[in-house]
Amino acid sequence: MPAPFRIYNTASRTVEAFKPITPGHVGIYVCGMTVYDRCHMGHARAMVVFDGFVRYLRFRGWSVNFVRNFTDIDDKIIARAAETGEDPVALAARFIDAFHEDAEALGLIRPDAEPKVSDSIDGIQALISGLVEKKHAYVNAGTVWFDVKSLPAYGKLSGQKVDELQSPDVVPGKKHPADFALWKAVKPGEVSWESPWGPGRPGWHIECSAMAIGCIGDTLDIHGGGLDLVFPHHENEVAQSEAHTHKPFANYWMHNGMLTMASGQKMGKSLGNVWNVQNALKEFPAEAIRLYYLGALYRSPLPWGEDALPEAMGGLCRLYDAREVAEAMSGKGNPTAVAQDLGEDAKRVLSLSAAFEDNFLGALDEDFNTAKAMAYVFELVRAINRFSNHKKAKKRGGPVVAGALAALDLVSAALGVLSMDVESYQEEVKNKRCCAMGLTRESVEEQISERTQARADKDWAKSDTIRDALDAAGVVLMDCTEGTSWRLRICDTQ
RNA sequence: GGCGACGUAGGCAAGUGGUAAGCCAGAGGUUUGCAAAACCUCCAUCCACCGGUUCGAAUCCGGUCGUCGCCUCCA
Known part of the structure; x- marks a missing residue:
């Protein structure tokens, strides 16, 4: 029997005992990246947290179905592709490869499934059709909108009341400002798919519902993601999914906190102060x-x-x-x-x-x-x-x-x-720190052997001169009975 | 304006009713040819502030102030 555990559920704002749908089994869906750029340290937190969590669950004896998606069709991707003149699908594919590179370098386990929107169009359309039939969605000029007023429970995850939201945008075709697109009618030059409502592409939230339900089932044990996704993304996932299946979409909502900058604000692409994982990995293990x-x-x-x-x-x-x-x-x-x-x-x-x-x-x-x-x-x-x-x-x-x-x-x-x-760890540290500090291992090791000779000769003055020089360059020596080892000073204390 | 979270030492960070984990930094010491590493000791009578409940609160309740997130794309 797997070990029981407790987990904070965003939906209830309390720590709850976990109860699986199927004994011994956890189906977990985590929102992955929208792939139009490199993975940054904020993304990496989500990746590492859920990677650690899944490892822990498995270690504790749970059988885990771990699903993490890629959003590879999206406004941002289309916009970026337009800037570079690249095909959006190709651009997304390029960043999926880049993500896998970073994920591997970070030591992330591969999820059991990594569905992509572009491979899930049929499931998405089936879900939208169901919502239209059930009158939770309406069609207007080739775009399908979710009707938030059709679902009294809308807002239950985030505690939002639909009429008290700020609604700066007045989008033509929507009945209520909080209504959101399930299917977006194609615009000239955009990538599109045929659908019962005309050519177009999925809206932002519907893909996750379709992929999660497709990979795990109507009800997930755990749905994870960044805290910034609670509203509207996860709220909308709940709405569409439950309006369609009439079953709870996720039993537990698990959200990781944000990385915050010195100013206290979160790290975010829109704030411009982003460290990408690839660069961090050049300098640190x-x-x-x-x-x-x-x-x-x-x-x-x-x-x-x-x-x-x-x-x-x-x-x-x-x-x-x-x-x-x-x-x-x-x-x-x-x-x-x-x-x-x-x-x-x-x-x-x-x-x-x-x-x-x-x-x-x-x-x-x-x-x-x-x-x-x-x-x-x-x-x-x-x-x-x-x-x-x-x-x-x-x-x-x-x-x-x-x-x-x-x-x-x-x-x-x-x-x-x-x-x-x-x-291996020590090798990795030396290589990366040397690279970061502009030193070569050869020169360091050469000076150390010179000093070792000086010490053997009891020429303490020379020995200390070499050590001080290395120290100034950030190299710290450690003499012990087996010889002299070294490492690079981590923090600049000066 | 609405919803939510949080405020613990110089920095970070656990602790959610029983008397303040851990990491980093700092001071002193042991060790060392000198160092480094390691170890030892010290470093919050107190947990934003004010009330309240309790034998007892950082921990529960009410209020005040402050910070942050979301309401537009976001891990």
């Missing part, structure tokens, strides 16, 4: 980006700034360093007996390891609280490091830290953080 997102509760706003990724990477390095230390420990024997012999710090590692799984997963079970869950990881890491200071830890501590290493593996399995081997 993918897992640092994941940890940055997963270090906060998914539905809180998350401040974005220059320090965000450097700090997250610093934390991640701390975790990997501890794992390296633990992996280097050897020895045999019964963990309890060895710990008894090695003292209080060893016993603490053992007790924290033993409690770890319950604590860590317990935090995730309560509204996917990754911030709290990660705090347990850092607590365990400190215990490992403290224990590692003991003289006998390296030769005899293996059995003591075995459980802690298993705990770190659990983090990787459940959240996709800490999933690399230590060496």
Whole structure:
């Protein structure tokens, strides 16, 4: 049996116990991107949050049908294509490829289905036909509008009252300002499909209803997306879907919070201050980006700034360093007996390891609280490091830290953080930071070997000169018994 | 104007009735050829403000102020 969990439901504004439609199974639909540009850090938060959530569900024993769509027909795409002179469908296809590139680089699991609007026209038209037949939609000059007044429950997800909305636009052909297009009549030069109402293309919201119902069923267990989609996008999805099926569209609505800028405002394309994922990945490891997102509760706003990724990477390095230390420990024997012999710090590692799984997963079970869950990881890491200071830890501590290493593996399995081997991680960090800081690994390593010789000669003056020079360039050296290792300073403290 | 969320140390961020997790930064110490890393100690008598409920509230209720999101495309 899968483990029970609780989750915040936007529809009720409370944390609720999750009840599946089918025992042991979760059908989850997440709104993906409108593909007319590169994936930015705000999108990435949604992607990483739901990626982590699905991993967690599966780790907890749920069978998950994870669907994330692409909106590849849309006003924005058509507008962008007109600017570049490109075919809109080709432009969308290009950005779908780019998204997959970014998704893979971020370590995202592939959804079970990634439906596209352009492949879902039949289902969309069937849904619109149903709404027209049921008198929830009306046709005007080749455009089909959803009639919000035909559905008294309209507004229940977002708490909006249809007559109290600001309605600046007066669009001809609509009966009510809040009515929205299900099917848009073709304009000259636009891509279009034949339909019972004439040539045209789907409106923005109908595709998600059609794809979600097509891939999962009339009722979804969970519908996810960014908080900015609650109104009107998700509200409209609810309206069209329920008007057609007469069944609840989604049992739980799960929304991730926005990335906010220093000013407090969200990161958004319209605000112009957007960092794209591709560039961030050139300078920082993918897992640092994941940890940055997963270090906060998914539905809180998350401040974005220059320090965000450097700090997250610093934390991640701390975790990997501890794992390296633990992996280097050897020895045999019964963990309890060895710990008894090695003292209080060893016993603490053992007790924290033993409690770890319950604590860590317990935090995730309560509204996917990754911030709290990660705090347990850092607590365990400190215990490992403290224990590692003991003289006998390296030769005899293996059995003591075995459980802690298993705990770190659990983090990787459940959240996709800490999933690399230590060496690969360190390589990735060095390569990316060297690139970001304009250094080459060859020159750094050459100077280090020069210094190593100086140290062997006990020429401390020369040794220190080299170290200071490297330090000025951002390279920090660490001398230990196995030799000198190095890393790049993460934050400019100057 | 309507709907909603939030305000916890220098920065970030958990905690939703029982006496403030964790990360970063800072100070002192252990360690080190010197460093770095790591570890130890310190760093919010207090959780925007004002009332109220309670044996007890950051946590519940009411009010005030402030910030943000949505109502137009948005993860």
